[in-house]
Amino acid sequence: MKQPAWLERGTPTPKVVWPLLALLILYLFNLIVMPGFFRVELIDGHLYGNLVDVLNRGTPLMIIALGMTLVIAKEGIDISVGSVLAISGSMAIYMLEGHRLWVAILAALGVGLLCGLWNGMLVAVLRIQPMVATLILLTVGRGIAQLITNGQILTTTRDSYEFIGKGFLFGIPFAVYIAAIVFLLIYLLKTKTAFGLFLESTGANRKSSEFAGVKPRVIFMTAYAICGLLAALAGIIYSSNLSSADANNAGLWYELDAILAVVIGGTSMRGGRFYLGGTVIGAIFIQSLTTTIYSLGVPPESILLVKAVVVILVCLIQSDVFRQKLTSRKRKVTAS
Amino acid sequence: MKRNRKSLLLSLLTLMMVATLFAACGNSNSGNTAEGNNAPADKPANTAPAEEPAGKKIVVGFAQIGAESGWRDAETASIKDTFGNDPAFELKFSDAQQKQENQIKAIRSFIAQKVDAIGLAPVVESGWETVLKEAKDAGIPVFLLDRGITAGNEDLYTSFIGSDFILEGENAAKWMLDEFGADAEVNIVQLEGTVGASAANDRKKGFEDAIAGNAGYKIVYSQTGDFTRAKGKEVMEAYLKKDKNIQVVYAHNDDMALGAIQAIEEAGLKPGTDIKIIGVDGVKGAFEAIAEGKMNVTVECNPLLGPQLKQAILDYQAGKELPKWIKSEEDVYFGQKAIDALPNRKY
Numbered sequence: 001m002k003q004p005a006w007l008e009r010g011t012p013t014p015k016v017v018w019p020l021l022a023l024l025i026l027y028l029f030n031l032i033v034m035p036g037f038f039r040v041e042l043i044d045g046h047l048y049g050n051l052v053d054v055l056n057r058g059t060p061l062m063i064i065a066l067g068m069t070l071v072i073a074k075e076g077i078d079i080s081v082g083s084v085l086a087i088s089g090s091m092a093i094y095m096l097e098g099h100r101l102w103v104a105i106l107a108a109l110g111v112g113l114l115c116g117l118w119n120g121m122l123v124a125v126l127r128i129q130p131m132v133a134t135l136i137l138l139t140v141g142r143g144i145a146q147l148i149t150n151g152q153i154l155t156t157t158r159d160s161y162e163f164i165g166k167g168f169l170f171g172i173p174f175a176v177y178i179a180a181i182v183f184l185l186i187y188l189l190k191t192k193t194a195f196g197l198f199l200e201s202t203g204a205n206r207k208s209s210e211f212a213g214v215k216p217r218v219i220f221m222t223a224y225a226i227c228g229l230l231a232a233l234a235g236i237i238y239s240s241n242l243s244s245a246d247a248n249n250a251g252l253w254y255e256l257d258a259i260l261a262v263v264i265g266g267t268s269m270r271g272g273r274f275y276l277g278g279t280v281i282g283a284i285f286i287q288s289l290t291t292t293i294y295s296l297g298v299p300p301e302s303i304l305l306v307k308a309v310v311v312i313l314v315c316l317i318q319s320d321v322f323r324q325k326l327t328s329r330k331r332k333v334t335a336s
Numbered sequence: 337m338k339r340n341r342k343s344l345l346l347s348l349l350t351l352m353m354v355a356t357l358f359a360a361c362g363n364s365n366s367g368n369t370a371e372g373n374n375a376p377a378d379k380p381a382n383t384a385p386a387e388e389p390a391g392k393k394i395v396v397g398f399a400q401i402g403a404e405s406g407w408r409d410a411e412t413a414s415i416k417d418t419f420g421n422d423p424a425f426e427l428k429f430s431d432a433q434q435k436q437e438n439q440i441k442a443i444r445s446f447i448a449q450k451v452d453a454i455g456l457a458p459v460v461e462s463g464w465e466t467v468l469k470e471a472k473d474a475g476i477p478v479f480l481l482d483r484g485i486t487a488g489n490e491d492l493y494t495s496f497i498g499s500d501f502i503l504e505g506e507n508a509a510k511w512m513l514d515e516f517g518a519d520a521e522v523n524i525v526q527l528e529g530t531v532g533a534s535a536a537n538d539r540k541k542g543f544e545d546a547i548a549g550n551a552g553y554k555i556v557y558s559q560t561g562d563f564t565r566a567k568g569k570e571v572m573e574a575y576l577k578k579d580k581n582i583q584v585v586y587a588h589n590d591d592m593a594l595g596a597i598q599a600i601e602e603a604g605l606k607p608g609t610d611i612k613i614i615g616v617d618g619v620k621g622a623f624e625a626i627a628e629g630k631m632n633v634t635v636e637c638n639p640l641l642g643p644q645l646k647q648a649i650l651d652y653q654a655g656k657e658l659p660k661w662i663k664s665e666e667d668v669y670f671g672q673k674a675i676d677a678l679p680n681r682k683y
Contacts, residue, residue: 036578043604050577057570151409153565153591155621156623242595249564294574300531300560322408 046168058287060234065261067230075271083141085251088235116228124220136237145247165241202269397446409681505542506549553646569591583660633670
């Protein structure tokens with residue numbers, strides 16, 4: 001068992017503790033209110049239960065959020081990931097008609113990479129503000145996806161493609177393995193290569209890292225390219241799970257969920273240190289919350305309100321200032 | 337060398353940018369070019385003088401919203417087919433590209449050309465008073481298609497031709513009551529459309545009112561699936577973990593029903609057999625699912641309004657009294673009837 005990065009760094013309280021705490025509280029709540037929530041059965045030789053759903057449904061978000069973490073670490077943002085997901089899913093299903101599986105997958109990933117490079121170029125080379133730069137692809141992206149699908153919902157019946165998002169390997173959803181590999185690769189990229197260090201340093205202070213010889217352009221380009229590629233991968237899993245590509249609705253608002261997952265995970269929007277483990281927990285938390293809301297049967301009109309309240313609470317737990325205020329007040333009470 | 341590579345990269349990306357821009361423009365225009373290709377006969381019709389000496393053709397001007405969905409495309413095709421294939425009619429078609437001012441402009445030009453009837457699918461509800469008043473003053477009847485205008489302006493148009501969402505909900509309930517019998521114990525999961533959408537509200541109301549008298553029929557769970565496959569699947573998945581004792585899934589559109597079918601299959605149950613699936617809209621995918629035995633029934637929400645518009649215009653000219661709301665002819669498809677209809681489905 002390798003020592004996690006946050007322990008190596010020796011920060012006083014590891015950031016990942018807070019999202020974990022939030023997740024635990026949510027699960028504790030579920031345990032009390034709906035004990036059946038945690039039941040896992042074996043159906044058709046694979047695991048079946050809410051927790052499996054959380055993992056399965058959460059993988060696209062997890063993968064996108066990991067890419068988003070890299071971009072946010074360099075004090076950027078990519079709000080086009082949902083659209084890239086739609087483009088890649090549409091591309092994959094469109095190409096499946098009359099092409100081999102790997103051609104379709106490569107085409108989808110390639111489109112995602114191109115989108116990432118496009119964002120990277122706007123931000124790193126032309127120095128357009130990240131929010132504005134990626135806004136272009138956010139809006140145009142759905143149009144591109146609609147062009148590919150011709151405005152229809154494309155469907156596929158190719159079993160090999162459906163396996164990616166729906167299949168099970170040793171009883172566990174196949175997509176979870178993909179997410180695990182992505183996490184591992186990015187974790188290695190962060191800890192075993194100079195890229196991770198450079199990314200954090202340019203995110204923390206671009207000027208001084210430039211003086212130190214780091215080339216921010218290359219770093220930024222790479223971060224956006226990876227983000228685009230991962231969004232495309234998420235698009236493949238998403239479309240494969242539904243056996244269909246819907247240019248208008250696939251991954252709608254995913255960019256917001258992904259940013260939220262990163263922030264819940266403890267990475268600051270102002271760049272610098274980033275926490276991959278935290279992001280994964282953040283993504284799992286968001287998906288768990290959605291599944292919980294559906295299981296509880298919250299009326300449709302109040303879903304957004306419930307989500308907002310929970311997210312505010314989690315952000316408060318995450319906030320250092322808030323926790324300090326809380327503990328100092330406690331101390332005052334005990335002192336008097 | 338390095339500089340060269342950089343400039344190459346830059347030019348490549350610029351190329352991509354240009355390509356993207358073209359793609360974007362292409363998208364907003366694609367609908368219109370497609371329409372142009374569909375009906376090359378329109379162009380000459382627009383430039384030709386309105387009154388044709390040979391025979392008395394009934395000239396109909398139609399102001400369409402645009403081509404934003406497959407449903408709308410089907411409606412456009414239906415109108416063009418109906419009037420284009422009838423020698424007694426001449427159609428002037430206008431595509432407004434989702435803009436009200438274009439529709440108003442089109443109606444004004446129809447009035448100037450003294451058409452015999454105007455069809456309008458209003459892109460928004462309000463702001464039609466002036467132009468419809470002009471049409472009324474010119475003595476040209478206006479027929480609204482599939483969308484209404486603000487209440488209180490009923491005297492400005494002749495008839496509204498469109499779906500009755502409440503009736504669609506009732507039809508869904510009726511099929512279910514016929515299938516199970518009035519006294520059966522049936523647990524129902526309802527997948528609602530987008531919160532606040534009139535189609536969602538009315539399909540819910542029609543369905544719930546229709547089963548209110550049957551104590552055995554219980555909606556055990558009702559949740560929004562935003563009219564999408566992904567959400568329909570996710571909601572269904574979560575509910576099946578809690579309770580598998582359900583007999584019917586009623587989805588406010590076919591896409592959510594198709595999503596729910598996947599969730600049911602993954603839970604190890606047989607959709608269509610263990611759990612009956614009811615959808616609304618009548619999209620092609622639903623017919624295919626019915627043919628495969630995975631879905632039971634789809635209540636049509638008909639975009640093929642051309643024939644009814646034609647009939648309404650003929651009735652008006654014959655001096656018949658027309659109802660204010662001509663409900664679109666909508667069928668309920670299930671079993672063999674759906675399988676037979678599958679090859680002819682246009683959207």
